[in-house]
Amino acid sequence: MDGGNLAKLIEDVERELLSGAQSVVLLGLTPVTTAVLGKLAGSGLLKQVTSVHTAEKPGARPELTVPVRAMDALADLAPDVVVVAADDEKQELLSAALPYLRGAPRVIVAGYGHLTFRDAIFEEEGANLLVPSLANGYPHSLTHLYQCLVNASRLDLKGIVAEFGMFKGGTTMFLSRVIERLGKDWKVIGFDSFNGFPPRRSPLDMYDHPDCVFTDVGSVKQYLGDRNVEIIEGDIVVTADALRDEDIVVSFVDTDNYSSAKAALEVVRERTVVGGAIVFDHFTGVDRFRYTLGERMAGSVLLDDPRYFHLHGTGVFYRQAI
Structure with a gap:
């Protein structure tokens, strides 16, 4: 994800949190994840981030300061906001998360890489x-x-x-x-x-x-x-x-x-x-x-x-x- 789209993603996340969202989860273990968490920490908004979820084997990632969990762990949560921390792979991440999401949380995405032909x-x-x-x-x-x-x-x-x-x-x-x-x-x-x-x-x-x-x-x-x-x-x-x-x-x-x-x-x-x-x-x-x-x-x-x-x-x- 390029810098401009990353800035838009973070801006949308901060807007939701400042508007009252209490629980945020991130999808994908990517450089975008690290950037979003770092910016939210600097803004004093990191405490509302519940966890990061990945379709891969989670593993310990202490440098992220929030738990990294499997996609199926979303079934135990009811986040207000779901942040897709990737561009090209956003459809795959959402498809992996969708069976475990309760209700209709606000989904935040950025970039247009998902429109690229991939084969x-x-x-x-x-x-x-x-x-x-x-x-x-x-x-x-x-x-x-x-x-x-x-x-x-x-x-x-x-x-x-x-x-x-x-x-x-x-x-x-x-x-x-x-x-x-x-x-x-x-x-x-x-x-x-x-x-x-x-x-x-x-x-x-x-x-x-x-x-x-x-x-x-x-x-x-x-x-x-x-x-x-x-x-x-x-x-x-x-x-x-x-x-x-x-x-x-x-x-x-x-x-x-x-x-x-x-x-x-x-x-x-x-x-x-x-x-x-x-x-x-x-x-x-x-x-x-x-x-x-x-x-x-x-x-x-x-x-x-x-x-x-x-x-x-x-x-x-x-x-x-x-």
């Missing part, structure tokens, strides 16, 4: 990438791509995974490793010119930033050499047709421009299986990549396609019907 496989595979994924056209692009793979695995879909725009292969590796962790045999078929952005075919082919050009296909092949990955080199407008006979589970479109995204979509729109998804890196965004508008405009045809469902603010189009 062990996602975090491990993202951290283990030697080449980082640049699926960052909007803040949750990689997260949504991962969730589409997980959902497809739950539905036991059959087919391949396609990626249009590989760059250095970071996202390709992520897709392949996640597929392996999910226990699926989907091949990843990746498309890239590896020769820079193709000549403009449309006024909507607006993006050509040199930082997004990578031509060393040999190093990408070496990086992905032991994975279940097929690389198709060349202009996507020409090469996308290679998927005409494939069933597609998930497609990731990150071409940045209109013509290549349109060509990819003309194939994957029909070949995506029900329960699968088409994910655009640049269909939405916040305050970056203004010249990738062409990719969004290519994908916009799906907004009127009843076979696909789209939630605003995402790049995901979910195939819901034949």
Whole structure:
């Protein structure tokens, strides 16, 4: 928990105590716990703190000056105030305490870490990438791509995974490793010119930033050499047709421009299986990549396609019907 949110947490606790609360318990054995107790001691309000409760084995913590007890010990208390002394883990702490809380005490929380996407496989595979994924056209692009793979695995879909725009292969590796962790045999078929952005075919082919050009296909092949990955080199407008006979589970479109995204979509729109998804890196965004508008405009045809469902603010189009 950062300093600003910690200050808000302490401020809310002090307000409750100064308003007449007589019994306070803290959830979680964390640095936040120590900070809150220290501040209350300095304010002369520590005597109202009954105990700290943890889902772990309590153990003696004399430095805290208040007893550390198990969650089930809350059943013997009737606190006026419950302070969640953590940010990311606040839901877990409250869930562990809830069966033992009597009545409806005032619960005090701070921070927004609980809103962060957390998943062990996602975090491990993202951290283990030697080449980082640049699926960052909007803040949750990689997260949504991962969730589409997980959902497809739950539905036991059959087919391949396609990626249009590989760059250095970071996202390709992520897709392949996640597929392996999910226990699926989907091949990843990746498309890239590896020769820079193709000549403009449309006024909507607006993006050509040199930082997004990578031509060393040999190093990408070496990086992905032991994975279940097929690389198709060349202009996507020409090469996308290679998927005409494939069933597609998930497609990731990150071409940045209109013509290549349109060509990819003309194939994957029909070949995506029900329960699968088409994910655009640049269909939405916040305050970056203004010249990738062409990719969004290519994908916009799906907004009127009843076979696909789209939630605003995402790049995901979910195939819901034949």
